[in-house]
Amino acid sequence: MLHEIVTQGFLFPNEIEVLWSLMIVLYPYITGLVAGAFIVSSLYHVFGKEELKPVAKFSLVAAFAFLMFACTPLLFHLGHPERAFNIMFTPHFYSAMSGFGYIYSFYLIVVLLEIWFVFRPDIIARAKSSTGIMKALYWVLALGSMDDSEEALHIDHKITLVLAAIGIPSACTLHGYVGFLFGSLKSNPWWSTPLMPVIFLMSAIVSGIAILIVSYYIVMVIKKQPVDNKCLKSMYDFLWGFFIIDLTLELLNELASIYAQTQSYSIIAQLTEHRLQFSYEILQLGICSAIPLVVLGFVSLKTMSDTLRNRLGLICSALILIQVLAMRWNVVVGGQLFSKSLRGLTSYMPTFLGREGILVAVILFTMPFVVMYVFNLILPLFENKGDEAQG
Amino acid sequence: MVTSRRDFLKQAGWTVLGGGLMASFVELPASKAHASSGDRTHLYAYVVDTHKCIGCGKCGEACRAENKVPDEFYRTWIERYTIYADGHVDVDSPHGGEKGATPIKKAHIDRSFFVPKLCNHCKEPNCVQVCPVGATYVSRQGVVLVDEKHCVGCGYCIQACPYGARFINPKTHVADKCTWCYHRVLKGLKPACVTVCPVGARQFGKVNDPNDPVGKLIKEARLQVLKPEMGNQPMVFYNGLDKEVR
Amino acid sequence: MNHTSHIIRFAVVLVAVIAGFFILRGFLVPDSFGVQGDYKYGYHRGASDAEQAALPALYTGSKKCAQCHAAETAEWQAGKHAGVECETCHGNWQAHNNNTKDKAGKDSSIEACLLCHGEVEARPADFPQIADMKKHVEDGGGAYEKGMLCVACHSAHSPQQ
Numbered sequence: 001m002l003h004e005i006v007t008q009g010f011l012f013p014n015e016i017e018v019l020w021s022l023m024i025v026l027y028p029y030i031t032g033l034v035a036g037a038f039i040v041s042s043l044y045h046v047f048g049k050e051e052l053k054p055v056a057k058f059s060l061v062a063a064f065a066f067l068m069f070a071c072t073p074l075l076f077h078l079g080h081p082e083r084a085f086n087i088m089f090t091p092h093f094y095s096a097m098s099g100f101g102y103i104y105s106f107y108l109i110v111v112l113l114e115i116w117f118v119f120r121p122d123i124i125a126r127a128k129s130s131t132g133i134m135k136a137l138y139w140v141l142a143l144g145s146m147d148d149s150e151e152a153l154h155i156d157h158k159i160t161l162v163l164a165a166i167g168i169p170s171a172c173t174l175h176g177y178v179g180f181l182f183g184s185l186k187s188n189p190w191w192s193t194p195l196m197p198v199i200f201l202m203s204a205i206v207s208g209i210a211i212l213i214v215s216y217y218i219v220m221v222i223k224k225q226p227v228d229n230k231c232l233k234s235m236y237d238f239l240w241g242f243f244i245i246d247l248t249l250e251l252l253n254e255l256a257s258i259y260a261q262t263q264s265y266s267i268i269a270q271l272t273e274h275r276l277q278f279s280y281e282i283l284q285l286g287i288c289s290a291i292p293l294v295v296l297g298f299v300s301l302k303t304m305s306d307t308l309r310n311r312l313g314l315i316c317s318a319l320i321l322i323q324v325l326a327m328r329w330n331v332v333v334g335g336q337l338f339s340k341s342l343r344g345l346t347s348y349m350p351t352f353l354g355r356e357g358i359l360v361a362v363i364l365f366t367m368p369f370v371v372m373y374v375f376n377l378i379l380p381l382f383e384n385k386g387d388e389a390q391g
Numbered sequence: 392m393v394t395s396r397r398d399f400l401k402q403a404g405w406t407v408l409g410g411g412l413m414a415s416f417v418e419l420p421a422s423k424a425h426a427s428s429g430d431r432t433h434l435y436a437y438v439v440d441t442h443k444c445i446g447c448g449k450c451g452e453a454c455r456a457e458n459k460v461p462d463e464f465y466r467t468w469i470e471r472y473t474i475y476a477d478g479h480v481d482v483d484s485p486h487g488g489e490k491g492a493t494p495i496k497k498a499h500i501d502r503s504f505f506v507p508k509l510c511n512h513c514k515e516p517n518c519v520q521v522c523p524v525g526a527t528y529v530s531r532q533g534v535v536l537v538d539e540k541h542c543v544g545c546g547y548c549i550q551a552c553p554y555g556a557r558f559i560n561p562k563t564h565v566a567d568k569c570t571w572c573y574h575r576v577l578k579g580l581k582p583a584c585v586t587v588c589p590v591g592a593r594q595f596g597k598v599n600d601p602n603d604p605v606g607k608l609i610k611e612a613r614l615q616v617l618k619p620e621m622g623n624q625p626m627v628f629y630n631g632l633d634k635e636v637r
Numbered sequence: 638m639n640h641t642s643h644i645i646r647f648a649v650v651l652v653a654v655i656a657g658f659f660i661l662r663g664f665l666v667p668d669s670f671g672v673q674g675d676y677k678y679g680y681h682r683g684a685s686d687a688e689q690a691a692l693p694a695l696y697t698g699s700k701k702c703a704q705c706h707a708a709e710t711a712e713w714q715a716g717k718h719a720g721v722e723c724e725t726c727h728g729n730w731q732a733h734n735n736n737t738k739d740k741a742g743k744d745s746s747i748e749a750c751l752l753c754h755g756e757v758e759a760r761p762a763d764f765p766q767i768a769d770m771k772k773h774v775e776d777g778g779g780a781y782e783k784g785m786l787c788v789a790c791h792s793a794h795s796p797q798q
Contacts, residue, residue, distance in 0.1 A: 010482035012508070012555025013465045019546045019559060079544015079564030086524040086543050089662045090670055094677050097523035097547050109651065116647065143650065145643030152640040159644070186517065186621060187553035340555050341637045343482055431674035445760045447753045449725050456729055457695050471759050491752040492759060503759040519678050528681035531673060538685035541667075574692035583696045583729075589721040589753060590764070 003351070008274070009344030018336045018348035021356040023073035025332045026364060028178045028200065029325055031070045033368075035175040035201065036208010037063035038111065038167055040235070045114075045164040052235070054228040058219075058372075058381045059212050060118060063171075064111050065368035065375070071104065072364050076355055096181050103177055107170045114163040117156045122379050124148040137378070175204040182331060189264035189342075190271070190335040195253045199327075202246035207324035209239045210317040215369070217314055219382075229306045236313045240296035243320060247289055250327070254285070267342045275337045275345055280330045288323035292316040433514055433533030433626055435571065436598045437582075438608050439507050441631040444592035446471060446505040450584035451489035457572060457583035464558045466569040467509040467584055472635055474501045480635050506636050507593060509584070510535060510556040510569035511617060511625030518548035518557060527566060533626065534573050539565045553621045571595070598626075695731035699723045702730070709794055716795025726793070750787040 005016060041059040044052040052059075075081040088101035124146050127138035179200025182191040213235050220227045257268060272280050296316045299309055338345050351357040375381065446469050454460060454467050469488030473481040476499040485493075488505070495503075512535045519527050519535060526542035529535055537548075542565035549557040549566060560567035572582035576595075580586065585595045596605025608614065614628035618637065629636075669683035702723045703710040713719060724730060727743065747770065756768040767773045774781040779790065791797075 010470075010484070013463075013468050013484055013487045014549075014558040015555050016463075019549055074545075077545075079546075079559055080542070083524075083541070083543045085665070086526070086541060088658070089666050090525045090541070090680075092522055092525040092676075092680050095521045095523040095547065097521065097545065100523070113647070120643070143643060143646040145646055147640055147643055149640055152643065155640060155644070181547075185521070185551055187551055336550075340553055341482070343480075343637070431679055442761060445753055445764055446757060449752075453696060453724070453729070456732070473759065491755070492757045494755065494757050497758055500758055505759050516678065525670070525680040525682070528685075529674070529678040530686055536685065536689055538682050540685070540688075541682050570689065572694075573689050575694045575696075577690045578694060580694055580696075580698065586696050586698060587722055587725040589725050591720065 003347070003349035006347040007344060008270075008346075009339070010341055011339035011344040011346055012341055015336075015339050016346055018333060018346065020332055020336060021077060021348075022350040022358065022361050023077040023356045025325075025328045026073040026361050027070065027077075028175075028204075028332070029207070029328045030066050030073070030365070030368070031178050032175055032200070032204030032207050032324065032328075033211050034063050034066040034070055034107075034208070035171040035204040036206065036210075037066065037212055038171040038208070039205050040209055040212055040238070042164045042168050042171075043238070045160060046168065049234060051228075051230045051233075054231045054382065055212055055216050055235070057118060057383075058216065060111070060115055061372055061375050061381055062212060062215070062368070063208075064115055065371035067104075067108055067111060068371060069364055069367050072367070073361070076360055076364075096177070096184050099177060103170070103174050107167070107174050110163055110167045110170055114160055114167060117160045117163070119379050120156055121148050121153060126379070141378075172201055176201045178204075182335065187340060188335050189262070190268060190338070191331065193253055193256075195249055196331075199246065199249045199253065202242060202249060203324045203327055206239065206242045206246050206320055209235055209242065210320040210324075213239065213313060213317040214321065215372075217310070223382075225382075227310065229310070232310060232313060236296060236309070236316075237300045239313075239317065239320065240293075240300045243292060243296065247293060250285070250289075264342055267338045267345075270345060271334060271338050275347065276330050276334050279326045280334065283326040284323055284330055288319045288326060292319050292323070431529055431531055431533060433512075434597060434599075435512075435533060435576065435595065435626065436605055436609055437509070437512070437571065437585075437627040438594045438596075438605050438612075438614065439627060439629050440592045440594070441504050441506050441629060441633075441636075443590045444469065444505040444507055445590055446488060446492040447589065448487075448489040448491045449587045449589065450507060450593060451487050453583040453587040454569070455489070457575075458570070460567075461561050464560065464567070466556075466567070467507065470506045470508060470636075471503065472506060472633060473503040474633075474635060475499050476501050482635075502633075504631070504633065505592075506629070506632075507584075508554065508556070508617075509627060510571070511554055511623065511627040512569075512571060514624035514626060515622060517621070517623055518552045521547045521551040523547065530573065532576075534571050534576070535568070536570055536573060537566050537568060539563050539567075542566050553618050553623065693731065695729040696724050697730040702727075712792065713794040716792070717797050718794060745786055745788045745793065747787055750791075750793075754787075 007016060037059045040052060041056055041063065043049040044056040044059075075084060078084060085101075087098060088105070091098040091101065093099065120142065123138055123142045125148075127135060127142055127146065130138060176197040179197035182188075182200075183193055183196025185191050213232065216232070217227060257265065295312050298304075299312050299316070333348050336346075337348060350361070353359055372381065448469060451465065451467055451469065458466060460466050465487040467487075468484050469492075470482055470484045471488065471492055473483075473495065475481070488507075492505070512533065514533070516529065516535050519529055522528075523545065524541060524543055525538075527535065527537045527548055539560075544559060544564045544566065546559055546566070549559065552568075557566050557568040559565070572580070572584075575582060581595050582593075585593045594605050594608070596603040598606055598609055600606040601610075608630075609628060612630060614630055615632040616625040616628055617632070619625075667682045667684065669685075670681070671683060673679040673681065673683060699710065699713075699722055706723075710723075713723070726749070727733070751767065754765060754767050756766040760766055770785070771781045774785065774790075777790070787793075
C-alpha cells in the first residue's frame with residue numbers, strides 16, 4: 001500500500017518527502033466550511049434574509065461543529081501536538097500562523113455566545129419540561145438562569161445581532177488568514193499571491209453554503225419532512241453568486257501566472273501538467289467548475305419545478321464541495337510537489353492508515369456531523385413543524 | 392429608558408473587556424522579557440568557492456557525524472551542475488553528494504561544477520519570521536538556531552525557507568537545520584564541514600575582522616548570494632556562482 | 638426585575654476561562670523566554686543558546702592528533718596533503734578517543750583515494766585526478782598488478798613520492 005515516491009528532475013535533498021500532508025488539506029477545508037456556514041446564518045440574523053430561517057439555527061450549529069474540529073487535523077500533523085498551546089503561550093506575531101490560536105479562540109467564543117443566546121429559550125423550555133439528569137444538564141447549560149421573559153429575550157436578540165455582526169468579519173478573518181498563511185510565503189511561487197486570501201475566503205463561503213444545502217437536504221430526507229423550497233432556492237442563488245466570484249478569482253490567478261511567465265512558470269506548467277492534471281485541470285478548473293457555473297445559472301434564473309431545481313442544485317452543491325476540496329489539495333499538496341530549485345517534481349499519495357492517513361481524515365470529517373447529531377438530541381436544530389401545529 | 396442605559400453599560404463593559412484582552416495580546420511578547428539582553432550582530436560569514444570544490448562529500452559526512460543528522464536528511468549537501476552543449480542542464484546530488492561523485496561521460500559538456508549548499512543564516516531570515524512560537528531565532532552572533540525543546544513541528548519554517556535547508560528531524564520531530572556548528576564556533580573552532588574540507592572550498596570567519604581571510608574576501612572579492620531576489624540577505628557567499636544555480 | 642443576570646453569568650464564565658488561560662500561561666512559559674535584540678528575530682527561550690553551545694565538538698583538528706602521532710604529523714606537514722586535515726581521512730577524534738583500537742578510520746583502499754582523486758568532469762581542471770589506475774601506473778613507469786593500492790607507491794600522508 002505504500003506509495004513509491006516518484007521524482008523527476010532535481011529536488012533539494014530535503015524536499016523529496018511532502019511535509020504538509022492530507023491533514024493540512026483537510027484543515028483549510030473544514031475551516032472553510034465554518035466560514036461559509038456562519039455567513040449563511042448571518043444572512044438571516046444580520047441581513048434579515050427571512051427565507052433562510054429554516055436553516056438559521058442549523059447553520060450556526062454546523063459552523064460550531066466544524067469549528068470544533070477545524071484544529072484537529074493540525075494536531076494529527078504536528079511533530080509535537082502536546083506543545084500545540086505554545087502557539088498561544090508564546091505567540092510570535094510576525095508569523096502569519098501565530099494569530100491562529102487567538103483568531104480561532106475569539107471566533108469560537110463568538111459562535112458559542114451566539115449559539116447560547118439563540119438557543120436560550122429552547123434550553124429554558126427543555127429545562128422546565130424535563131426531569132432528572134436531563135433537567136440538571138439543561139440547568140447547567142442555562143447557567144442556572146431561567147429568565148425567558150420578554151425583556152430578557154429582547155436583550156438576547158440585540159446581542160445576537162451584535163455577535164453575528166462581529167462574527168462576519170471574524171469568519172472572514174479566520175479564513176482569509178488561512179489563505180494568507182500560504183499567500184504570504186514568498187519562497188513558494190505557487191502560493192505567493194495576494195489573491196490567495198481572497199480565493200480562500202470565497203471558496204470557503206461557497207463550500208459552506210454547499211455543505212449546508214447537501215446536509216439540510218439529507219437531514220430532511222432522513223426526518224421524512226418536506227424541504228423548504230424557498231430556503232433552498234435562496235441558498236442556490238447565493239451559492240451561484242459567490243461561486244462566480246470564486247471562480248473568477250481562481251481563473252484570474254491562473255491567467256496572471258500564464259501571462260507573466262516568470263522564472264517559475266516552466267515548473268508550474270510541469271506541475272499542473274504532470275502532477276495535478278486530474279485534481280487541478282480536470283476537477284478544480286474543469287468539470288467541477290463548469291457544470292455548477294452553468295447549471296446553477298439556470299437554477300437561479302429560470303423558473304422550473306421544485307423537484308428539478310432541487311436535484312440540479314444538489315448535484316451542483318456536491319460538485320462544488322469536490323471542487324473546493326480539490327482546490328485545497330492543489331494548493332497545499334501542489335505547492336510542495338515541485339522543488340524550490342524550480343528543477344524537479346516529487347509525488348505524494350496519502351496512506352490509508354497511519355496518523356495522517358485517509359482513514360483519520362474521513363473520521364475527522366465525520367465528527368462534526370456526529371456533533372450536530374448529538375446537539376440535535378439535546379436542542380432542536382430545526383423548527384419542528386409538527387410541534388408548532390400542536391403548540 | 393432604563394433598559395437602554397443598561398444596554399449601553401453592558402456594551403461598554405464588553406468593549407472594555409475586549410479592549411483589555413487585546414491589550415494583553417499585544418503585551419504578551421514583552422511580558423516575560425528578562426532573557427539575556429544585548430543586540431544582535433552578524434558576526435560570522437561563510438564563503439563557498441565553487442571553483443575549488445572537488446565534490447568529495449567529506450563535508451556532508453563530517454556534518455552528519457558532528458550533528459547526528461538522521462539518514463536521508465541533510466544539513467548540508469553538494470549539488471553537481473552539468474551544462475551540456477545543447478543547453479540542457481543536469482543537476483544531481485545523490486545522497487546529498489556525501490558519497491562522492493561518480494564520473495559522467497565527458498562528451499558534449501560545456502561546463503560542470505559542484506555547489507555546496509547549507510543554511511544561509513540570512514540577515515532577514517523569513518523562516519524565523521514565520522515561526523509562530525518563537526522556536527527559531529537569530530542568536531546574538533547572527534546564527535539562525537532552532538530551539539528543539541520549544542518547536543511544535545508545524546513545518547512552516549521549512550515551507551518558508553527558499554533554499555530547502557530545513558527539514559523535520561524524524562527522531563526529534565522538530566525542525567532541524569545547519570547551525571554553522573554553533574557549539575564549535577563559540578569554542579573557537581571552525582564548523583565541521585569547513586574543518587574537513589580538503590581544498591578550502593568552504594571557509595568560515597568573522598565579517599569585520601580584516602585579518603580574517605573571510606572578512607577580507609567579503610570586503611574585496613566579488614561574491615554572490617543565492618536567490619538575492621528573496622530579500623533574505625544570506626550570510627553565505629559564493630564565489631563563481633553560475634546563472635543556473637538556484 | 639433585572640433581566641441581565643444570565644449575561645453576567647456568561648461573562649463570569651468567560652472571564653474565568655480567559656483568566657485561567659493566562660494563569661496557566663504564567664506557569665508553562667519557560668522563565669528565560671523573551672526578546673533578545675528584536676521581537677522579529679530574537680523572540681525565543683534564552684536558555685536555548687547556551688544549551689546548543691554546550692554540545693560536544695567531535696572534530697578537533699590536527700593539533701590534537703599531533704599530541705600522540707608526532708611522526709605521522711611531521712610527515713604530513715611536509716607533504717602535499719598538508720592542506721587535508723587528519724580527520725578528513727580518519728574520521729573524527731571523538732570516535733577515535735572512544736576506541737583507539739578501531740581501525741575503521743584507516744582506509745587505504747583505492748576508493749578512499751579516488752573519492753578525491755578520481756576523474757570527474759565537475760572537478761577543477763587543475764586538481765590532480767586519476768582516470769584509470771592501470772594507465773596511471775604505466776604512465777608512472779611502473780608495472781600494473783591487479784589489487785594494487787595507491788599507497789603502494791604513494792605515502793598517504795605525504796603523497797608526492
